[in-house]
Amino acid sequence: MTKGLIDRRCFVFSSTLLAASASSTLGWAATAKDAEVLVEKLVAEINAVISSGNSESVMVRQFEEIFKSYADVPTIARYALGNDARGLSQSQMEKFIKVYSVYVSHKYGRRFREFIGGKIVVQKSRPIKSFFEVETLAHLKGWEPFTVSFLVSNRSGKLLFFNMFIEGINMLLSERTEIGAMLDKRRGDVEKVMKDLQNSI
Amino acid sequence: MKLVTKLALFLIVPLSFLSACSSSFQLGNYDDPYENVNRKSHEINKAIDKKVLRPSSKIYVRALGKKPRSAIANFSENWGLPKDFVNYTLQGDLRNVSKTSGQFLINSTIGLAGIFDPSEKFGISARGTDFGETLHRWGVSEGDYVEIIFLGPSTERDMVGKVADLLLNPVGFVLNPWQSRLVTTTNVGNVLGNRAALGSTIDSVLYDSADSYAQTKLAYLQGRRFRLNPEISEIYSDPYEEMND
Numbered sequence: 001m002t003k004g005l006i007d008r009r010c011f012v013f014s015s016t017l018l019a020a021s022a023s024s025t026l027g028w029a030a031t032a033k034d035a036e037v038l039v040e041k042l043v044a045e046i047n048a049v050i051s052s053g054n055s056e057s058v059m060v061r062q063f064e065e066i067f068k069s070y071a072d073v074p075t076i077a078r079y080a081l082g083n084d085a086r087g088l089s090q091s092q093m094e095k096f097i098k099v100y101s102v103y104v105s106h107k108y109g110r111r112f113r114e115f116i117g118g119k120i121v122v123q124k125s126r127p128i129k130s131f132f133e134v135e136t137l138a139h140l141k142g143w144e145p146f147t148v149s150f151l152v153s154n155r156s157g158k159l160l161f162f163n164m165f166i167e168g169i170n171m172l173l174s175e176r177t178e179i180g181a182m183l184d185k186r187r188g189d190v191e192k193v194m195k196d197l198q199n200s201i
Numbered sequence: 202m203k204l205v206t207k208l209a210l211f212l213i214v215p216l217s218f219l220s221a222c223s224s225s226f227q228l229g230n231y232d233d234p235y236e237n238v239n240r241k242s243h244e245i246n247k248a249i250d251k252k253v254l255r256p257s258s259k260i261y262v263r264a265l266g267k268k269p270r271s272a273i274a275n276f277s278e279n280w281g282l283p284k285d286f287v288n289y290t291l292q293g294d295l296r297n298v299s300k301t302s303g304q305f306l307i308n309s310t311i312g313l314a315g316i317f318d319p320s321e322k323f324g325i326s327a328r329g330t331d332f333g334e335t336l337h338r339w340g341v342s343e344g345d346y347v348e349i350i351f352l353g354p355s356t357e358r359d360m361v362g363k364v365a366d367l368l369l370n371p372v373g374f375v376l377n378p379w380q381s382r383l384v385t386t387t388n389v390g391n392v393l394g395n396r397a398a399l400g401s402t403i404d405s406v407l408y409d410s411a412d413s414y415a416q417t418k419l420a421y422l423q424g425r426r427f428r429l430n431p432e433i434s435e436i437y438s439d440p441y442e443e444m445n446d
Contacts, residue, residue, distance in 0.1 A: 079440040107405075114402065129439055142271065142398070144328055147431070155441040162440060168427020169420050172440065177419055181412035200409075 030159055035132035035152035036125040038159050042070045042150070043120045043136060050116050059116065064109030071108075072153070072160040073101045079162075080104075080175040084183055088190060096194060103197045104175070108164070117141055120148065130155065131162075231422060232345070239348040243414045246353060247407055250396075255404075258396035270394050272316045277391035279308045279315025280384045281329070284370040288330045292338045300327035332369060333362025337429050346418055354421035 049062045077100040078085050078093075088096065118140035125134040131153035139145045151163040164171040179193065186192040233239065262270070282305040289297040304320040304327055312319045320326055336358050337343070344357025352363060372384065396403065410416045 075440050079443070110401065110405075128437055130441065131437075131439065133437075142274070144326075147427075151437065153441060163437075165427075167424050168431070169423045172438070173423075174416060174419060177415050178411055181410070181415060185411060 030132070030152075030154045032125040032127050032132045032134075034159060035134050035150075036122060038070070038152055039125075039134040039136065039150050039161070040122050042066065042161070043122055045070075046112055046115060047119055049112075050119070056113065056116070060110055060113055062109075063112035064105045066112070067105040067109050068101065070161055071105070072156045072158075072162040073097070073104060075156060075162050076104060076172065076175065077101065079172050080179040082176050082180060084180070084188065084190070087188075092190060096190065099194045099197050103201060106201050108171070111166075115140065134161075231418065233418065234345050235347055239346065239418075240414050242348045242350045243417065245350050246348065247413065249351065250403075250407060254393070254396055258393040258400070261390065261393040262397045270390070273387045273390040274394055275308070275312070275318045276315045277384070277387040278329075279305065279312070279318075280372050280387075281370075282308075282327075283372050284366055285327065285330050287369055287371060288332055288335045288366075289327075291332075291335045292330070294338075297327045297330070300325055331359075331362050332365040333359035334429055336362055343426075346422060348414075348417070354417050356422070356425070359425065 045066050046063070049059050049066070052059070052062075054062070074097045077097045080100065081088070081096065085093065115138060118138060120136050120138045123135045123137055125132055127133075128151075131151055134150045134152055136148045136150070137145045138148050146167045147165070148167075149165040150161040151165075152159060152161045154160075156162075162172070182193045182196065183190070186196075265273075282301055286298060286301045286305065289301055303325045307320040307323065307325065308315045308318055311317075318326075333356075341358050343359070346354070346356055347360055348354050349360060352360070355363065373381065376384065406416045406420060407413050
């Protein structure tokens with residue numbers, strides 16, 4: 001068992017180097033437990049902010065930072081664009097990811113605000129396809145506890161969550177619907193969407 | 202109307218209607234044949250929220266302290282329990298039948314007609330249910346998505362469920378008109394309190410999104426399917442795979 005652990009650590013180390021050098025899609029062999037540990041840390045940070053007693057505006061900024069450091073924001077940005085991503089130039093894509101990062105962490109950072117006065121507890125994890133699902137239960141005063149699930153992957157080169165389900169509601173899908181609707185309203189003009197995303201914050 | 206007639210009505214009419222519903226329960230399916238009509242109702246609902254519900258919920262919170270609001274919410278929810286009891290019985294869910302009845306008995310007595318919720322401290326609180334869920338357990342498919350004026354997002358099956366729940370609630374047969382009015386009033390209070398408590402979430406969907414209709418539909422269908430079938434989770438798409446295509 002100990003040997004297995006050391007082997008795994010070696011493998012983690014070497015494959016991190018590999019991923020860094022080749023920036024390939026090759027991930028190291030993360031386990032459901034690793035994903036669970038990541039979400040434990042994420043939840044601990046959210047809970048710490050909640051119990052800090054800071055003003056709400058300070059908390060929202062802290063939540064934003066937490067979102068940024070635990071979420072694979074570039075992947076979320078690309079998914080939100082969906083098929084429209086294909087028409088973008090490299091530099092447009094980079095700009096979109098940058099603008100979208102600020103917008104999405106602000107939006108979901110604010111969402112974490114709903115947990116003020118409550119707490120989130122990690123329940124269980126399991127592997128699905130090439131990633132992991134970590135289920136948590138959010139306890140808010142006056143409400144039935146509800147499930148918040150995080151999908152975690154290391155395909156970006158780092159172990160991060162790329163999707164979140166609040167009572168079954170899929171963040172990626174909502175985001176793709178949102179960006180799709182914004183593009184429709186602006187006749188597919190990505191530049192205009194970026195400008196409006198910037199202005200919405 | 203006699204109880205038996207009512208029962209017959211809610212069993213026969215909706216079921217014959219539902220058997221005509223074509224689409225089945227399908228995760229990841231957001232087809233919307235009624236979209237045109239639904240969008241019109243959505244605009245009306247949004248106006249109702251903006252002009253009435255949202256501002257009243259703010260007044261409600263400001264006018265009443267936390268304690269009276271929680272008393273109203275408890276009372277309203279307590280008198281919704283008999284409806285849950287009937288539905289769990291129809292679903293054959295004995296565990297929740299006993300939980301619901303225990304909760305109702307404790308809260309109606311020690312909890313002073315439901316103003317307090319002592320059952321929670323005993324760890325007896327059943328998850329709520331409705332006739333839409335009963336139909337689901339009986340194998341009725343969800344039908345198509347509908348948004349109804351005043352009632353909000355629903356599906357054909359759940360819309361029938363809402364009507365059935367109104368007819369089915371045993372509280373209506375037992376209470377005198379004055380008591381019924383009290384329950385109705387606290388139900389309104391509870392709705393206002395919930396609207397206020399979920400304020401920023403509802404606002405972001407209704408007023409900050411590019412297509413509030415599409416977001417409402419997505420959130421409702423996913424949330425409802427998850428509630429009825431938490432063990433069959435959403436078909437997870439893999440954005441890493443998709444982007445490598």
